[in-house]
Amino acid sequence: MNGRIAVAIALGGALGALARFYISGILPVYKDFPVGTLLVNSIASFILGYIYGLLFWGIDVPADWRAFFGTGFCGALSTFSTFSYETFSLLREREYFLAALNISANVIITVSLVFIGFILARR
Template sequence: MKTLIFVGIGGAIGSILRYLTGIYFQKMDTGNFPLATFIANAIGCLLIGLFMGYLTKNNLVDTQLKWFLVTGFCGGFTTFSTFGFENIQLLQQQQYLLALTYTLVSVFVGITAVFLGLWFTR
């Protein structure tokens, strides 16, 4: 039960910050490129790398802190399901090159951000 509370609180905080990220980046004219989702995913990937690197380095992987930060906060903040939906929308609009670019850049930046997060905590 205690773990559920940590996941829930972390998820609520992550979701609120994701919403605020969306509001902030919506103001920028990016054409059809879903910048807010891209930024949230990149930040979320960096944070999960930092959090897991820190937790692993300090033998805290099986703690409530992991459930709060990784499962809760990062799970609430990142938006991979939205990423998938936005790609489908781009494909339905026959914007194939933009969908491919968005997918490749998102995956590359996400993996690089996780690597950097892990690297920063070494």
Template structure:
């Protein structure tokens, strides 16, 4: 039971930081690129995928221990930072606004680039 409570604390702590970074990145990206395309969501999804691949590979190799790192970063921080629900809503809104090409581009970029970023994260550990 103590491990469960400790892990819940790690998730909550990581989540607080992930949500804060998500908010700050969103403000920064919108100020740079505007609201014409959901670049903020794409940015956090790519960053989150890269970190997810990296942390996953470190845990798999035994370079870092599962606890506290997976609950803290893999679940808490990245769970709050990445925004699949926002990605889904952004895509739906683009479709509803008749922006089918932008919606398709958003879906393809988020899926392909984030898969590549997760793969790159694992490679950073393996090559480093």
């Protein structure tokens, strides 16, 4: 890894972490449902789908920008561990419907947004 890539990852990671902090702080929980985590995971999934789509459709995305957005920004913005913890907490609190909704929403919405980003990159 060259220095330029490392700096791109570090800067993207710093911005992604700050974005996650503020987005999750604004929308942490709505009626016991972790909306903030779903939102940050959704945003990161769309961005990654878009970047992958650009590459797939033959549009050159420089390596430092891929590192900035993919590994840095989206890596710090999205959070599987918080999603897992929040789901576990819902189960522990016997909120089975909300736990199932959280799992379903995160998987269905984020995978759908990767697909949408991928398709939109073609245009």
